[in-house]
Amino acid sequence: MDLSGRVAAVTGASSGIGLAVAQHLAREGVAVVLGARRADRLDDAVRGIRAAGGRADFIVMDVTSEADVQRLVQHARDGFGRLDIMICNAGFGFYGTVEETPGPTMQHMMDVNFMGTFYGARASLPIFRAQSHGHLIVIASIVGQRGIAMMSGYSATKAAQVAFVESLRTEFIGTGIAVSVVLPISTETEFRSAMARDYGHAVSGLGPKQSMDDVARAVVRCVRRPRAEVYPFAAARFLTIVNAIAPALTDKVVRRYGRRREGP
DSSP, rough: OTTHHHHHEESSTSHHHHHHHHHHHHHHHEEEEEEESSSHHHHHHHHHHHHTTTEEEEEEOOOOOOHHHHHHHHHHHHHSSSSEEEOOOOOOOOOOOTTTOOOHHHHHHHIIIHHHHHHHHHHHHHHHHHHEEEEEEEOOGGGTTOOOOOOOOHHHHHHHHHHHHHHHHHHTTTTSSEEEEEEEBBBBBHHHHHHHHHHHHHHEEEEOOHHHHHHHHHHHHHHHHOOSSSSSTTHHHHHHHHHHHHHHHHHHHHHHEEEEEEEE
16 A cells, blocks of 8 residues: 555654654655654654655644644644544553552553543544544553553553554444554663653563564554554464463463563
């Protein structure tokens, strides 16, 4: 599928997976509008995409504000004349027991990770319905399919995204609207450094890892050929199968290869 001329809006696009996705889409001829809170990072990102020959713009916004998400979508339509792809990527995590997880932190995590996705769908789906085509892509996590120890809150927000996408897929069967969920494993992004900055500790994992570009390439393939679920690390799919068959055994595997706290 030729992607030239298509337009995508991407949340959480100032760094990490969001930025990598925007860059890879731009290389395929997609005009991208990046949304995030850090204006300096967004400006650098857009300059880089344009210097490489891509079409890009940005808007400073916060996914916890529905009005901001609506502005992102409108900015894409105003700037490039249409919207074909909405990528809900913004998110953050917290590592700790339930007792260690402050209520306001859990609420904010739900606001960013899930409500940001919900607002992205509410902003883009009316456009997709009106034009009878479009693609909503949600960047969740493998922990949305199988929760891990010490990240119960984060896992819950990702599971909410997975269930949300499943419901929407059912609504749009037989239409020109696709809804996909991407399920990365541990990815080398600012996720850990952001956790260290905000909460005083980072985490590391013993299991397999993937790069941001791995995830971005998987997203581009999904845009070309929509899929219900995308596993950038293919073997992760088997974790969901084993978990359905033998959840107690999976508990032990996940516990052994889960994440560990670094620092105090």
